Amino acid sequence: MSDYPFLFSPTTIKNLTLANRVVMPPMGTNLGNDDGTVSPANVAYLKRRAKGRPGLIITEITAVHPSGIVTPNQLGAYDDRFIPGLKLLADVVHQAGGKIAMQIHHAGRESVFLLSEGKALAPSAVPSIVYRRTPKEMTREDIQEIITAFGAAAARAREAGYDAVEIHAAHGYLLTQFLSALSNRRTDEYGGVTLKERARFVLEVIAEVRRRVGPDFPVSIRVSAEEHIRGGYTIEEMQDLAPDLVRAGADIIHASIGTHGSPGAITQATPEYAPGFNAPLARKIKEKVSVPVIAVGRFNHPEQAEAVLARGDADLIAFGRQFLADPDFLIKAKEGRSADIRRCIACNQGCIEREMLGEGNIRCSINPETGQELIYPQGPAAEPKSVWIVGGGPAGLTAAYEAARLGHRVTLFEQETELGGQIRFARIPPYKGVYGEWIEWQAEQVRKAKVEIRLQTPVTRALLETHRPQKVILATGGEKIIPAVEGINLPHVTDAWQILSGAVAPKDHILVVGGGLIGMETADFLTERKKEVTLVEMLERSPVRKITSHGFMLHQRLQEKNCRLLFGTTLRAVREGSVEIERQGERQSLAPIDQVVLAVGLKPRNALQAVLTELNIPFTVVGDARQPRRIFEAVEEGAQAAWEL
Template sequence: MTFEKMFEEGHIGTMKLENRIVCPPMVRNWASEEGLVTDRLINNYVAIAAGGVGMIIVEASYIHPIGKGFVNQLGIYDDKCIEGLKALAVAIHNHGVKAGVQIHHAGRQTIPEFCGGQPVAPSPKPCGIMKFLDPEYSPRELTTEEVGLMADCYAEAARRNKDAGFDFVEIHGAHGYLITQFLSPYTNERTDKYGGDFAGRMRFVLEIVEKIRAKVGPDYPVTIRLSGSEFMEGGIDIAYTRKIVQELDKAGIDAFHISGEIYESYPQGRMIPPMATPAAPLVELATAVKEVTSKPVITVSKIYRPGLVEDVLVKNQADFVAIGRSLLADPEWPKKVKEGRLGEINYCITCQGCIDLLFSQQDVRCTVNPWCGREEELEIKPVPTAKKVMVAGGGPAGMEAAWVAAQRGHQVTLYEKNHQLGGQMVLAAMPPTRDDINVFTRYQIRQLAKNGVSVITGKEVTPELVNEEKPDVIIIATGSCPTKPDIPGVDGTNVVDARDVLRGTVRCRSPIIVAGGGLVGCGVAEWLAQKGEKVKIVEMLENVAQDMGLNDMMMLLDRLSKLGVEIFTKKRITKIDLHGVTVEEEGKAEEIAGETVVLAMGARPDQELTEAVKGQVLELYTVGDSVEPRKSMDAIYEGAKAGCQV
């Protein structure tokens, strides 16, 4: 397949772009406490710019402190922000890429912990998601005078953006933030000139556009991001958005960036789609907008494969495609596509690792790309002298360590005791909707081959093998072992482990009780239920799937419900027998019937080899679940780090 349309020149207003690939705004939470640009932020944008993208929309940057939505969000609320933004603009421009800042105000979608005061909104209607985070939270309605002053803040932010040397500015009018709140009948209950009817709800954004134009001039490109639909009863739908677009087109907007949803509809999985959401869930909204404007339209949301991007453009469903998380996973995605190196792309697997961290107010990282935000820390430098490196374990941590060390010039041999590479990732990919995990495993295997790693499967590393091979370095990535709880009956013939169930080495008889309602337990329960088994999940905590992100969790619970999976929470298993389990809740015991009990109650590190080979080599590294069972993101990072340190 050729990708001619993707690399065709494009225009937004007076701005010429080298191709149709857009890096959309993605909050990374890497700014300083004051919202100032950091070196870490610059380094990541430089990597993306160098990778061949046509345009970068710098992440949502708050225009006023009360509109701050994340603890380390980038700011553009004061002239002191300009110096850092100027350095960012220069760094991006050094690679010939156009860039502009997205100016943002969270409105009701923040809490005092983040914004330092009582959140403001067009109406005092709280956001359900924020209420869940802070039960005391309640937004304050802006006065009529304050609304006008807030429009001035947007204009001043646009002026700072231009003063910093950026090529355009984007207004954030999507995802349920302040502008969306004014536009939507779901959140705007005002009776003054900024509410009441369509014209009143449009007034705020039209004033913002007018005031921005007065600051930046008639020829400076101004784009806006909109939610094509909020997917909320009583909220904005695509018909309403088309009316909004027509008014903004007349007001001088140069391009429309069409996304979807607000925080309260985010669990539906379209704004930032998880694995369970089909590809390109919002393209039809962009296409509908194109029907009512001649201005360029940008589409976004899980358009993560080159063929899909090209198809959208060829069919004229949009003029530009934003690929977002794909650029966190592999900043060189555009360059590799252009050069025909599709097999070298480290594709985003939509695992939600990045966004789950953001919404828990942590630094954004990427599961499959440990260099994201660590461009300086994990620099791959050639070694002056090659060492003989033995890697024990062919899971994600071991494979990452092996190819990185080999790329640096070491002689690397990877051993895997099973006949298949991938470790726990192979099992993690087996439950329904999780197949994209295999995409990364295949990428790692290609990296091993590309970098000349010798791979030996079906052979376990032992102290005897170490003594025989005499490596200079050993990297141990042997993973974890299932935890066996201290429960009477746990050794019964009807008790099996979740990993063995997924491997197909044990048989289960219905009804099946899954002991443990975390990601693993819920995953194996869904897998079994899809095969027609009757499944019950027993969890001692208040809710199941608490180690999953919000939209992943909500979509999973919906699928489990449709499959008829019974869920028992706040129940501690005290006994297992051939008839099922005995559970206890608040001192009361009850029986839950079942033929097979599947254990999904955690794991412990496999440190047997680490203890056995201590003293046999001068350099010994232990990475991933061998240190402590955590997420694959941690394992892959530790593997890359070991590969860089050897």
């Protein structure tokens, strides 16, 4: 019997039979063509996920009307010309033995693109919380047109061979804008004081979709179980509404959480939220309806999902980012290889934030294949080479694994006693343990891939001269920057790495120097231990942006724990019991300070480059050794170097 009997049990909803209880929820990819049609990259991405055999794949937000697109390349279903491309998506999922639903969507005011053109629509002319611009209030004709458009898009989904549709009424898009008292100020029948009153538009959309797809075709509605924002609707109100959604024609309720502007991006929850944290809200909805309910929220291992299903809190479990981090996780679970699952670390760097910040299409910080399916080499390499990887941090481990996977003969050198590079320290601050789990997973995969690992082995000129590998990948990381400041060599000056590793015990009144991630996370670590912390950073604004979910959480915690953050401030001198700082051209003394913790950052460690050049051994520099950055870049460059061997 499977380790996860509930997860692998089939279920039938109307005319749709799902092989298991796992749903891949909709995730916008930014991979579409510029005209909103399906691109080869869309197809390759979805095919790869379908190979992982979830019971149901719900595809990304697909626009029902040009007035509701988030970006020009968002997939569309508002014209018959989209059908052939959409059919390709349905085909790849069916060929893999899966089922597919289309998420139909209208952005309302949450489209910076339409807001900037003055074309965004919403129930009322209330500015977007995120983009701070004001949409146009929809007329009753607009409302009717959009209701009709939802029905027409659903009919196209059916025509394109989809097995179901999902109406997107969550996360702050148009349908939520009608549901929310914060955005719906209408005085006609589409407004109202209660959630039930404001739900009229949503109920009419469901009814129209049902009318167009017929009685047997499953219709899911995705809602935010609660808005999770001050003044937003509550789970109790949603519990009250849920039976109405079913009466209007919904066959499935997909219980997500949060809205645009919810603090800390709870919709794509960070490691502060435990896996499955949102399942209790799914249960609350389930108590009120007899249709299946999907739970979602940071599930990254089948075990957690199995427990939720066994308790009867939900009927289906959506794993979103987990399908980006490891599309094969379900197969691994079925085959009893759960330890091989690469678990999503909820960093949001490579996926949602990359897209929201306009950095590019969907990717994953820890899985270099995701979003690059068209260029991902399957191997084996035509000409296996002897490859040395120098450095066992994220970049080096990724390079080693990818090179070995492609059939190269790989030796990985690490001068320390253990693998992990910077992650050995980055895993220590609050809520960063997931990074440690990831690096351990990566090290284990490298071992399983038969990479020869040489710990405590610095690569020297002599070693290189003797063995002359065909190719070297330099992933030697970075070295600490020590600022030239008076008193910097005093015994009470230490650094973030010494503190995090426990080599130096923290004192009581601490100055952290440097407000990048290392400094902020070290301050988090110290305030957690009830230390009094002041942090100084030369830049006027924090380099850790609050717009990222991790940045938001860090700033919030440091503020709550009374950490003093001084931006635009430079350390000028360290003395016994105090420091001298400079702010806006003025020097001042800070006391008491009994410990100074340097976290000024890293500079590339690249001494071997000159040696390799001299010896005429080809090499590539990756990760922090090229320029200290995030794990996203380390993994990307490590993989790329291996692919190009």
